[in-house]
Amino acid sequence: MAKQPVKQEIMALNGDEAVAYAVKQSDVDVVAAYPITPQTIIVEKFSEYVADGEVNTEFVCTESEHSAITACLAASATGARTFTASASAGLALMHEILTVTSGSRAPVVMAIANRALSSPLNIHGDQSDSMAERDSGWIHIYVENAQEAYDSILQAFRIAEDVNVSLPIMVGLDGFTLSHTLERVDTLPDETVTQFIGERKFPTVVTHEGKTVPFKLDPENPMTMGPIALQNYYFEFKRQQEEGMKNALKKIQEVNAEYAEISGRSYGNGLVEPYKLNDAEIAVVCVGSTSGTLKVVIDELRQEGIKAGLLRLRTFRPLPVEEIRSALKNAKAIAVMDKSMSFGGFGGAVYHEVRHALYDGQNHPPIVDYIYGLGGRDSNPKAFRTIFEDLLRIARSGRIEKQINYFGLRE
């Protein structure tokens, strides 16, 4: 590390509180949100900051998530730094405006306390909600613990507001497992955060008069935002969005590295976090908090002489294809953990993506899917060991018995 990290304050925060604290430090202009379990603590905590005059933010308690994300989008278009948070049905209700937000290139930051989708109604953690939004044009980051939730929100503003990215970003933290669990969180001083995030920057556009102006609603430089674009232009807009995603791959890594210098903390290269993967013969790919549990299992297995490793997919959109391929190049058998289902899709979303990424690589090991934890169903290190045992069998025989597995299910 080039520099000595700054002195930090140790706090005891749950995941939601860690998010709220990060937003408090980020000089956000507008927070518009609607409460939903297990995200509620974020808006409650932030309301306290507002009520106590600790923030200079305009806080809008909207009448629905649909209006919350819309107000954020409109505020962002007006030039404000904006934040919202949601989960489950709330995120589903936002769906329409999620694509409008990304299409409008509004760098809104949103925390998702990941929760199951109805029906049946279930308030507990799984990743069905945000995985259903994988094609909504948002950057997706999933965190492992409350510390990373805090760090990732700070980083999210930098990534989203980068003029070459200009895309909204969602940071997923597992409902209850992270949102409601108290952990140690090291927090940066306010001035360090202010310096790290900086003022919001705007991409510039050239007007019909040839003037170069910032991309926002401004009476001095009138601009039509959110127009209708038909067969002759729509496609180009969408292609440009993809360019923003490509730039995000680079930006996420840069921000991760810069943040490491300040804080002493980094998460792999920002895109993926390999854990004991170099010589691993069997590997598990995971998104979110379960990675922490799997690391414990891997440590145990390593002590027993089993070469097991983990690839935590931190950034899900844009998909770090190269990094996935290179991290898994030596694995002889791979298990993917999916905390959501893609009905009729032959495995979950993460399975699709990882398997897809490996197709053009040199290494084509057997790869199996474990759909687990739906509706908050709990598991434990002992149970997870069976996945590695399965993988050992597959690695030795080269044969898959069951490609799509439902883990911890009564059948």
Place this chain on the structure above:
Amino acid sequence: MTTTQEWKFTAKDIAAKPDLFLSGHRACAGCGPAGVLRLIMKATRGPTIVTEATGCMEVVSSIYPYTSWALPWLHTAFETAAANAAGIDAALKAMRRKGKAKQHIDIIALAGDGGTYDIGLQALSGAVERGHDFLFVLYDNEGYMNTGIQRSGGTPIGAATTTTPAGKVIPGKIEKKKPITEIMLAHEMEYVATATPYYWKDMLTKVRKGLEVEGPAFLHVFAPCPRGWRSEPAKTMEYAKLAVESCVFPVWEAINGKRQLSIPSKLIALAPQKKKPVKDYLAGQGRFRHLFTPQNKHVLDEIQRLTDERWQRLLQKCESSV
């Protein structure tokens, strides 16, 4: 409500003020809403941001890479005009507090009847309850004209639309027009008014009054649609006048809940013999053509009865609130 200045909207002044809703848009011949937008933008008082729901006026005015808007303009979705206004208002407030925005900027949210009566009602109610500083202008052409003339909550009883066709059994829309202004008044808003472009001075004055309110204001503008109403494009203004004269669409304003008829409707209240039969207004509009047959006479009678009933109720409300 505080008035910062006296304003007069004379034809000369209006003509001299540069257009903010520019020509070249793709609206139909005789389009009521297009004329309404061009006119109401003449009543702006300074820096203004306009936000608009999906609909006819959004589509005709913003086909990329062209625009009819000479002021900053935002569209996000169909049901979101008021939520957009809320976000813009919150942003301006925060940025002003932080010294990032210097001047006051007015916000006008525009939506058709679909984006107000139906899909946008929740967002509108929420934004008004929260007290955001914006003027919501409903341009009411009484149907989803952009998607091909389907019924909305603002479509009047008896009207034929593509989802309430005049059939052998059912004579057009069988439900009444939703009393949207009553809903808005129930929010205890500082300013709620109705207007038609025929009485353009009255309409512009109401736009300005709505902008002067520090908080939400609501203006319901009646905007005939020749395409959807199957009426002659040249008669748009005539229908905007007849609707008032027949008391189908009375013009009034309510300041802090105190309701007063505006002059065109007040003249009818003072001289009831001047009130025209609804038939005069309905005749000539293709959407009501099927009502002028012997078997549908009862519908015509019902429309007259409902119009009279609503007019009487309005007179009572104006009287009781003075």
